[in-house]
Amino acid sequence: MSRLMRRLPDIDSLVPYIGTILLILGGSIFYPQILGVDYLTQQLQISAFLGLLALGATLVILLGHIDLSVPWILGGAAILSTSLAGTGDTVLTALAIPAALLFGALIGIVNGVGVAILRIPSMVWTLAVNSMLLGVAVLNTGGFNPKGEASNTMIWLATGQLAGIPAAFIVWMAVAGMMALLLTRSGFGRYLSAIGYNEKATFLSGVSTPSVIFAAFAIAGVCSALGGVLLAGYANQAYQSMGDPFLLPTIAAVVIGGTSILGGRGSLVGTIGGVLFITLLTSILSVMQISDAWRNITFGMIIIVMLLLQTLRKKGG
Amino acid sequence: MRDLLRANQRETIAFSVLVALLVSYLATHPAGPTTYVMTIWANQCLILALAAIAQFFAVIVRGIDLSVGAIMALTNCIASYLVIGTGAEMAFGIIVVLAAGVGCGVLNGLLVVYGRIQPIVVTLATASVFVGLALLLRPTPGGQIDYDLADALTLDVLGVPTALVITAAVIGLIWVPLRRTGLGLGLYAVGSSEQAAFQSGMPVAKIRLASFALGGLFAGLAGLYFSLVTTTGDAGIGPNFTLNSIAAVVLGGVALRGGVGTLTGAIAGAFILKTIGALMFFSGLPPLAQPFVEGLILAAAIAIGGADVLRVKNKLEVFGR
Numbered sequence: 001m002s003r004l005m006r007r008l009p010d011i012d013s014l015v016p017y018i019g020t021i022l023l024i025l026g027g028s029i030f031y032p033q034i035l036g037v038d039y040l041t042q043q044l045q046i047s048a049f050l051g052l053l054a055l056g057a058t059l060v061i062l063l064g065h066i067d068l069s070v071p072w073i074l075g076g077a078a079i080l081s082t083s084l085a086g087t088g089d090t091v092l093t094a095l096a097i098p099a100a101l102l103f104g105a106l107i108g109i110v111n112g113v114g115v116a117i118l119r120i121p122s123m124v125w126t127l128a129v130n131s132m133l134l135g136v137a138v139l140n141t142g143g144f145n146p147k148g149e150a151s152n153t154m155i156w157l158a159t160g161q162l163a164g165i166p167a168a169f170i171v172w173m174a175v176a177g178m179m180a181l182l183l184t185r186s187g188f189g190r191y192l193s194a195i196g197y198n199e200k201a202t203f204l205s206g207v208s209t210p211s212v213i214f215a216a217f218a219i220a221g222v223c224s225a226l227g228g229v230l231l232a233g234y235a236n237q238a239y240q241s242m243g244d245p246f247l248l249p250t251i252a253a254v255v256i257g258g259t260s261i262l263g264g265r266g267s268l269v270g271t272i273g274g275v276l277f278i279t280l281l282t283s284i285l286s287v288m289q290i291s292d293a294w295r296n297i298t299f300g301m302i303i304i305v306m307l308l309l310q311t312l313r314k315k316g317g
Numbered sequence: 318m319r320d321l322l323r324a325n326q327r328e329t330i331a332f333s334v335l336v337a338l339l340v341s342y343l344a345t346h347p348a349g350p351t352t353y354v355m356t357i358w359a360n361q362c363l364i365l366a367l368a369a370i371a372q373f374f375a376v377i378v379r380g381i382d383l384s385v386g387a388i389m390a391l392t393n394c395i396a397s398y399l400v401i402g403t404g405a406e407m408a409f410g411i412i413v414v415l416a417a418g419v420g421c422g423v424l425n426g427l428l429v430v431y432g433r434i435q436p437i438v439v440t441l442a443t444a445s446v447f448v449g450l451a452l453l454l455r456p457t458p459g460g461q462i463d464y465d466l467a468d469a470l471t472l473d474v475l476g477v478p479t480a481l482v483i484t485a486a487v488i489g490l491i492w493v494p495l496r497r498t499g500l501g502l503g504l505y506a507v508g509s510s511e512q513a514a515f516q517s518g519m520p521v522a523k524i525r526l527a528s529f530a531l532g533g534l535f536a537g538l539a540g541l542y543f544s545l546v547t548t549t550g551d552a553g554i555g556p557n558f559t560l561n562s563i564a565a566v567v568l569g570g571v572a573l574r575g576g577v578g579t580l581t582g583a584i585a586g587a588f589i590l591k592t593i594g595a596l597m598f599f600s601g602l603p604p605l606a607q608p609f610v611e612g613l614i615l616a617a618a619i620a621i622g623g624a625d626v627l628r629v630k631n632k633l634e635v636f637g638r
Contacts, residue, residue, distance in 0.1 A: 261438055291456070
């Protein structure tokens, strides 16, 4: 029994799921179509894009760092994959996805070098990396929307279905599953939280902390790149600054999921719940056709309330 | 003098970089170092400098403020309604604008201190609310600012750009006195070690609230000055300023871990960042390459600032950073 208790997820990570259910029920009072299978499947598909980014961000935040280069890793991967697929050449088309993922990993390692070796605060270093990537993209495409199109695989991954379940959702869950294994069943996962708690102590216990940081940023880069590939498949093109609207919701999703922004404590289950909550919230707010202004205000207020609930619960308990 | 320079090593480096950049900017500018060129440059710099000061007050107490740009957008939109008309009306408008800035800052502070949520997350959420409010006021850019007032504060006084006079006033009349008060000392104490500050009997909660209020005030001033320079209200100005203000304080030698750095450094950082941008414009580089080179210079400047890590003798020292 006690083992079972230990395996149950932390209550912090359940809060966003409760919020999600309340959102669905509350929304369905005004818009009954929200309870429909079509609407909910579509939400699962859309949440996969944010979800992949948030999985990577969870790793980095567990370390006690933050990755602000998400928007242009996403954008760069989308531009790279669509321009490779747009050539029409079979080999290059096949290479589109691997090349984009490799790109993500490389940029992730650049992030890791700045953070782990040069000891530059991740918030500033990843920001600088982001603006360099933006510069490269502008230089390459001339400031116009890049040419090229998504390959059939990319389109299927983003919009296809497998037994009624969106392929994008399956990809998201597969990545989440692999990452969960990595976090719970390998030394890497333990080192990750350990560094988030106390980097010095972890280093002194003989862990090669820089390589853990490299790996975490590289995996986060791959996740962002995969998100970019799927998004490019969804839109069948890459466009300038396609990643910008994703940066803040990604961090919000991770934090609502109960992961401490200071590092060391958190869970993937919570992040997935946070992503579902934020996607549904955004979607319901746009279904309600209220203005941009009120959408922003409601979004911010609900996030504050969720976070206040977390602290209140901790104080009471 | 040498001791003074050594004690303020980070600021000294920032200022030398700034002077070097400014000289090359004036040398490459086709019109040369005229008052007009200097005024345009100083106006742009001052907007970011005020935003960087707002960020400085958050960072010095080991926080971060992602709502600086959003507060600027909100105050800019308020100003585009109120800072026009008779003298009394404008004075009232300015007070409302600054009060709104302080209000936003205090809200952030209350959520951080009493809500016990990390500043980065609080300001992420409140930024969304502030931008929403700004959009309510100005769904599309528009409105107007009194031209006479704008001219008075954005041109020059006897050949010296007014923006530089304002910068000097902020340092001389606000920062230097503030640094000598209990609050000024408290900011550094809380930033260095909140626990130690608490145990030595400092009103930690009040100091944090005050620093957020000051941050809000300066974000409001940044929004107000932005309004004077552009003479319209625009709810979409936020994101750029938030990120640049963080980059500016780091360039100016303020440590993101709190307790290290000065307001003058933050101002210097903002001036450096804007001068790099201005330098690009006249450098003869192909326009499309400019964003990349700008990013590269930013990254290089930050990396050089962090390069002394390669010289430390004991590897454990680096973990304190």
